[in-house]
Structure formats: C-alpha cells, structure tokens
Amino acid sequence: ILNVEQSPQSLHVQEGDSTNFTCSFPSSNFYALHWYRWETAKSPEALFVMTLNGDEKKKGRISATLNTKEGYSYLYIKGSQPEDSATYLCASLYSNYQLIWGAGTKLIIKP
Amino acid sequence: DTEVTQTPKHLVMGMTNKKSLKCEQHMGHRAMYWYKQKAKKPPELMFVYSYEKLSINESVPSRFSPECPNSSLLNLHLHALQPEDSALYLCASSQEPAGGAYEQYFGPGTRLTVT
Numbered sequence: 117i118l119n120v121e122q123s124p125q126s127l128h129v130q131e132g133d134s135t136n137f138t139c140s141f142p143s144s145n146f147y148a149l150h151w152y153r154w155e156t157a158k159s160p161e162a163l164f165v166m167t168l169n170g171d172e173k174k175k176g177r178i179s180a181t182l183n184t185k186e187g188y189s190y191l192y193i194k195g196s197q198p199e200d201s202a203t204y205l206c207a208s209l210y211s212n213y214q215l216i217w218g219a220g221t222k223l224i225i226k227p
Numbered sequence: 228d229t230e231v232t233q234t235p236k237h238l239v240m241g242m243t244n245k246k247s248l249k250c251e252q253h254m255g256h257r258a259m260y261w262y263k264q265k266a267k268k269p270p271e272l273m274f275v276y277s278y279e280k281l282s283i284n285e286s287v288p289s290r291f292s293p294e295c296p297n298s299s300l301l302n303l304h305l306h307a308l309q310p311e312d313s314a315l316y317l318c319a320s321s322q323e324p325a326g327g328a329y330e331q332y333f334g335p336g337t338r339l340t341v342t
Binding site for chain 2: 120147148150152157158159160161162165167205207209215217218219220
C-alpha cells in the first residue's frame, strides 16, 4: 500500500520566522509531486507540481525542493506572515496515475 | 475563469433520501475528480472522469453514482447513504486526465451530513 507521510502534523511559528516541513513518499514508479495550500473555509490551492529529481520551485516567500531518489520533498516558508496559516498538503503521483495524498501539515503563525 | 464551483455548500439528508452534488468548471479541463475528505485525514479519491468518461472508480459503493453530462459538469448522485458517509466532498479538475504533472483546481466542497 502506497503511503505519503507529512511531518510535522502541526506547527506553530512566530510571525517573521522561517519554517519548513516534509513530505515523504515511496520513490518507486514516482511520476510527480504536488503541493497544495488549504486555508480554512476555502478550496485547496495548488502551489507547485514537481517531477524531476533536484527540482526546486519558488513562489514569493514559499519554495519547495524534490528528491525523488530518497523520496522526500521540503516546503520552505521564509519570513512567515499570518496569511500563511493554512494546512499544507502534498500528493504523490505514480506511473499508474494513482495520486496519493498526505494528511497535511497544519501551520499556525503567531503574531 | 479559474474557478471550480460546487453546490450545495451544505447538505443534510436522511438515509432514505436521494440527492445530488454538482460541480462545474469552465477552464476547458479534460479531467474531473470527486474526493471524500474526513476530518484530519487526507482527501480520498473516489472517481476520475477523463474526456467525460469514467476512468477511475476507487471501489466506491454503488450508493454513490457519478455522472458527467458534459465537459464542464460533474454530478455525484447519492442514494441510501449511511451516517459514516458524512464528510466533505470535494470536486477538482485538471488540464489533462489523471492529473499528470498538471495541478488540480479544487472547488470549495460540499459538507454532507447523513442523519
């Protein structure tokens, strides 16, 4: 059974601090890794889709890296702001088109 | 228009009722998805439609019946549900079938309560 793990489950960060969290996934038959941000009472919003080992993507203060050989991706947030508070979900796509979701990391930014 | 809309936002139904959830997108996406999400758990894929044809059914009970009337619309017909089916039902779409390297666009979800 394919399983995608995210850690930590929740995280409290002081406003202005930088933070990062992890998505671990099985590396066999890997095809793509998705990151989504899900704010309360809103729809999940796509942040990044990465496919290549060593990929690094950036959107404003948020960036992500991908290691397909060891099966992990990091999401980094630089200079956290209150609006960054959300649940961050990753999902790993495999060559059989199976998209497996992690349970998310809930990020709370303390003013 | 990069929006996926879902109606209704909330639905309460009895176990003998028949109801439908609706999802719509006008981005020209060729794949549409239904997910079920329970609190503090990851979204669970239920169905995938590719080019208006059902391509993936993740062993979902027959009391859930999907329908794709056209490329912009996706319905989920509900009949004889159980209380454990209470959850947030999310619809999503992507440019190409099965997601691939394309991001999925999600609707706000329908919060379903089965009494």
